Amino acid sequence: MLLQVQNLKIFYKNSIIIDNINFCIEKGEIFSIVGESGSGKTLTGLSIINLLPEHFRINGRLIFKDKDILNLNTSEIRKLRGRHISCIFQDPMTSLNPVVKVGSQVAEMFIYHYQLSKKEALEKTKELFHKLKILHTINSYPHQLSGGMRQRVMIAMAVACEPELIIADEPTTALDVTVQEEILDLLYLLVKQEHRALLLITHDINILGEYADKVMVLYAGRIMEMGSTEEIFKNPLHPYTKALLNCLPREGKKIEGIPGNIPDLKNLPEGCVFYPRCSYKRNECIAEPPYLHEVASGHWSRCWLD
Known part of the structure; x- marks a missing residue:
């Protein structure tokens, strides 16, 4: 259980x-x-x-x-x-930092939990975004994305550390x-x-x-x-x-x-x-x-x- x-x-x-x-x-x-x-x-x-x-x-x-x-x-x-244990909230705009690119925000998960370098964390983020079919958003800010894309970024953040x-x-x-x-x-x-x-x-x-x-x-x-x-x-x-x-x-x-x-x-x-x-x-x-x-x-x- x-x-x-x-x-x-x-x-x-x-x-x-x-x-x-x-x-x-x-x-x-x-x-x-x-x-x-x-x-x-x-x-x-x-x-x-x-x-x-x-x-x-x-x-x-x-x-x-x-x-x-x-x-x-x-x-x-x-x-x-x-x-x-990770969490996906209903409004990603209140959960994502508006002044940081979404790829960098997800990379922070790998840096904090796996002690990876920034370069290694961004590579892992690229792999994850490619898997979720949102690689084109990696250098975007939250306000540049649609609601569906922002929610996919939140899912990426939630599943990053498996x-x-x-x-x-x-x-x-x-x-x-x-x-x-x-x-x-x-x-x-x-x-x-x-x-x-x-x-x-x-x-x-x-x-x-x-x-x-x-x-x-x-x-x-x-x-x-x-x-x-x-x-x-x-x-x-x-x-x-x-x-x-x-x-x-x-x-x-x-x-x-x-x-x-x-x-x-x-x-x-x-x-x-x-x-x-x-x-x-x-x-x-x-x-x-x-x-x-x-x-x-x-x-x-x-x-x-x-």
Whole structure:
């Protein structure tokens, strides 16, 4: 097992905003966290590489290759980032240095982690850019590139040191549909051909059927449902998962939105956190929060109806 997240809780000051998250990722696997904006997806991903903002606190265990990340010191965490676990953020313009050529920025990965000379690092960068079919961008500044090309540069930076785990946080949000597919195809090939692992964070459940092996549906910092992608699509159990799937465009079917808004993570409703928006709600849903239980082998749900 490459990564095991056990009983993860994230606190903001005195409030629990992410509660009791458990999942694991194996090499060669694409594991996706899906949910609306504000559900806690990004916070969960950032906790794995210890990049949470100030005032956040983590409890639980994050076991990566038999080591608990939460027990590592600052120096050990820095060596882990980029070399063993890397991250692709949704907006490359906020992650790339606007006054440094993109080739030089990727070369810094080789200099820092492998102690290569600048000349050697640039040669390695050329090889990597050639492999990703973006060699022509190596001497460009970020503002000179399209959104799709900038995201490819971010992917180059993420895979430069051949990390075992890549965390992709909404990597295609700002891209058009055609470029979106190209980026996801590239990530898919990198993971499957080179036997790496990908944690794909997205609010777009539509892309999961083609790319993800397993899905965790997150809502208000709680797991609503988790299982194989095939099982989630064929037999969704939780009302929230069903509502997300009903938002997908289908021929001859009207798109159904989800009424209401996701609650404030610091001020959650009593009982089931999805209760105010659920079309299946019953009295017991507000009386006591449901627990996450295994309905079928490898298929988990948090609902009194299951």
